[in-house]
Amino acid sequence: MNIYQHFRPEEREFIDQALGWKDYVEQTYAPKLTDFLDPREQQIVKTIIGTQSEIKMALFGGNDGAERQRALIFPEYYQAGDDDFQIALFELEYAKKFLSIEHRQVLGSLMSLGLKRGKFGDILLKGDQVQFFAAAEVSDYVRLQLDSVGRAGISLKELKLEEAIQPEENWREIAVTASSLRLDTLMSALYNISRQKSQLYVQQGHSKVNWTTIDNPSFECGEGDVLSVRGLGRAKIVTVEGKTKKDKWRIIAGRQK
Structure with missing residues (x-):
């Protein structure tokens, strides 16, 4: 096989x-x-x-x-x-009264250290608390090298895994119809934007399917795929329920902001 x-x-x-x-x-x-x-x-x-x-x-x-x-x-x-999974948990200490830190800033700062994305797990935010998981084999290097995120000077505090915060995630279920399962068509339906705008997002490299940047508007999506569009959040195709009388695909999806 x-x-x-x-x-x-x-x-x-x-x-x-x-x-x-x-x-x-x-x-x-x-x-x-x-x-x-x-x-x-x-x-x-x-x-x-x-x-x-x-x-x-x-x-x-x-x-x-x-x-x-x-x-x-x-x-x-x-x-x-x-x-056995050799995972370290870090929390950022910074001037919380004067500064705020966003997910993209944390990821950008971690990537600037020259390590692969695979060396880092989830980035957790809740209120002004910011944590992230890292592979234990790079934890010493990260502790020594990471001293700022965005405009914030930071220090790192290593915690036990059971001290990880539970991030706030808001998903809502939606039902949409689309003429095809092409990426640009689905984006238009899921994010309620024009087909032209969705094609622009794709061509400019601002859209991902399953965490991989896709620059082909005709890329075929399917059940279980997770879409993300810069500035618009994430969506997951839960089920493709078949076609309507008007020959459009009926899709149940989740949207996250």
Whole structure:
């Protein structure tokens, strides 16, 4: 069976990487810990590992409900615990009375350290509290190098994982119809913007599907896909319920601001 036929062509490189992790565990009979994976990557790894008894996998991102999680792939004899995922939790200390910090500023500052996105998990914001998860192997480097976020001078305090805040997320369910499942058409329906505007967002690299920038307006979307558009928030295609009498797709989705 060709494993690639179940996935999109642009996912082939990651599929090869996941197959390599699986082979490593099979050949060495030792566990393999990955970087933080986004939900789509997690799903691909789950599909590749499957339910075979010889190789197991577990996911953990630092707290319950984490979006970005590390995968631990291990032989059946191994007993996996939270410590095996090697995750550090940091909280930013800054002048909260005078400054505010946004998610994009934290991500931008972390990326400026020269590390891969995969070395960082979720960024958590609640009120003026700002936390983020990082791979333990880079925690010393991050602590030494990160001294500002946006215009704010900051210091980092490392916390126990159980001290992670629960971020406030507001999702609402919506039902829309669209003439096709093309990215630009769906964006127009989900965000209530013109087709021309949605095409512009895509062509300018301001839209993502499953955490990957897509610059092709005709990219075909499907159930489970997560769309994000800069400045407009995120949407998830929950179900595609078939066509209406007017030959349009009826879609149940979630919207987040």
